[in-house]
Each structure stands twice: as C-alpha cells, then as structure tokens.
Amino acid sequence: MSSYALRLPESLKLAAKRIAAADDTTMNQFFVVAIAEKISAMETAKFFEQRAALVGVGEAQAAWDKVGANAALADDTWTG
Template sequence: MSALNIQLPDSLYNSLKRLAEQDGISLDQFVASAIAEKIAALTTEQYLQERANRGDRTSYESVLSKVPDIEPEVHDKLPSA
C-alpha cells in the first residue's frame, strides 16, 4: 500500500469524518472508496467513448435488420401511459 498525505478544508474534513462514522468505517476506507468510485466513473466514461468511436452505423443496421418484426411477449411490453 502507498501512503498519501493531503490537505483538506476543515469543512470537507468534518463532512468526511461524519460520513465515515455514519458508515462505520475508517477515514482511510472512506477516502479509498470515494477515489475508487471516481476512477470507475471516469474510466467507464472513457471506455464507452472509445467503444462508441469504434461503432459502425452500417454494421449496426445490418444486425438490426435481422431482428424479426413481431409483437413483444406480454411481459416485455411497455405499460400504457
């Protein structure tokens, strides 16, 4: 494990401490979890953008044309508005 020493505004530190106590975890655990969530969000966004850039409209339409044009089963229908 690596150590990280950071400076936080008192208000942010107090919120961090209160929330960690509410969750019954240490400050270190709370901060590590928050950082992991942020990294996951950013890398997911990046992955989706990269995947979208590889997309091909012609291939998409080709695959979509193979889907049968039939009524959905009862449990698959959207509720009426």
C-alpha cells in the same frame, strides 16, 4: 500500499468524518472508496467513448434508438 498526505478543507474533513462514522468505517476507508468510485466512473466513460469511436455516429445512434424504443418488461421491477 503507499501513503499520500492529503490537504483537505476543514469542512470536507468534518463531512467525511461524519459520514465515515455513520457508516462505521474509517476516514481512510471512506477516501479509498470515494477515489475508487471516481476512477471507475471516469474509466467507464472513457471506455464507452472509445467503443463509440469504433463505429460511426449514425450506427451508435441507431443502436441507442433501438434500446430506447423498448418498453420495460412487465416483470422487470426494482427490488432495492
């Protein structure tokens, strides 16, 4: 594990401290999770861009149109 000194505007520090306390965690853990989430989102977007580049635009659009044309299943409900 390594360390990194982070310069942070006071308003962001206070918000991070408040949210971390509400989640019963440390600011360090809050920052680690936030950075991991951002990296995951960016790498996921990059992955799909690379996958889309493997096929033609028309082929990718046809696949998306096929998925978008299907209605949700009757028993497909959100339980969150």
